[in-house]
Amino acid sequence: MRAFDGAPVDRSTLLRVLGAAIQAPSSGNLQPWRAVLVSGEPLARLKAAAVERARSGDQGDPRQYPMYPDEPWGDRYEERFRRAAAQRYAFFGIDRDDPDRPRKVAALNATAFGAPAVLFCYVEPTVGPGQWADVGMFLQTVMLLLRAEGLHSCPQVMWTMFREDVRRTVGVSEDLVLLCGLAIGHEHPDHSGLARTGRAPVHEVVSFVG
Numbered sequence: 706m707r708a709f710d711g712a713p714v715d716r717s718t719l720l721r722v723l724g725a726a727i728q729a730p731s732s733g734n735l736q737p738w739r740a741v742l743v744s745g746e747p748l749a750r751l752k753a754a755a756v757e758r759a760r761s762g763d764q765g766d767p768r769q770y771p772m773y774p775d776e777p778w779g780d781r782y783e784e785r786f787r788r789a790a791a792q793r794y795a796f797f798g799i800d801r802d803d804p805d806r807p808r809k810v811a812a813l814n815a816t817a818f819g820a821p822a823v824l825f826c827y828v829e830p831t832v833g834p835g836q837w838a839d840v841g842m843f844l845q846t847v848m849l850l851l852r853a854e855g856l857h858s859c860p861q862v863m864w865t866m867f868r869e870d871v872r873r874t875v876g877v878s879e880d881l882v883l884l885c886g887l888a889i890g891h892e893h894p895d896h897s898g899l900a901r902t903g904r905a906p907v908h909e910v911v912s913f914v915g
Contacts, residue, residue: 706857709819709890731839741875744822759811765866814863820888
């Protein structure tokens with residue numbers, strides 16, 4: 706969801722969601738995630754700082770991990786990426802050929818699309834790919850439980866561009882790796898269904914044997 710109405714989310718609801726989400730599976734029960742929920746005035750300050758950096762053309766802090774692989778992805782993934790980008794640009798009214806497009810897109814992301822809360826999820830730098838997958842299962846569990854409560858969310862790797870601003874806001878150790886932020890809130894009633902990107906059909910991504 707990339708259009709939130711900005712209405713505050715009840716803290717008891719978020720506690721209920723997160724209290725259930727920590728039951729997500731993890732290899733060896735390591736539970737390798739560290740999450741910090743930010744809302745209210747601290748989030749407003751963080752958004753303002755990130756928007757200012759984005760609008761100035763700031764390329765962001767040095768990356769702790771690559772957002773996308775350097776090697777060619779292949780036609781299938783390129784097509785999905787282009788289609789999703791076109792949907793997003795059309796929704797936000799940004800021309801794909803607009804030379805200022807990167808800054809506009811980054812600034813929109815930096816507002817968390819109007820969400821009143823963002824869950825920042827960290828992982829220890831020493832863990833391996835299996836633990837990163839565990840953190841993904843935790844985040845997906847949070848997202849599904851939010852839907853059960855009538856809420857929406859949007860994972861945003863964009864926040865890694867401004868990870869130092871995030872770190873100063875949440876107060877975590879410098880060595881932790883920011884995986885992403887998860888924007889949380891109520892769907893904006895004027896944009897129902899329009900702020901979502903499509904998905905590949907099931908036959909493209911799932912095979913049956915037996």
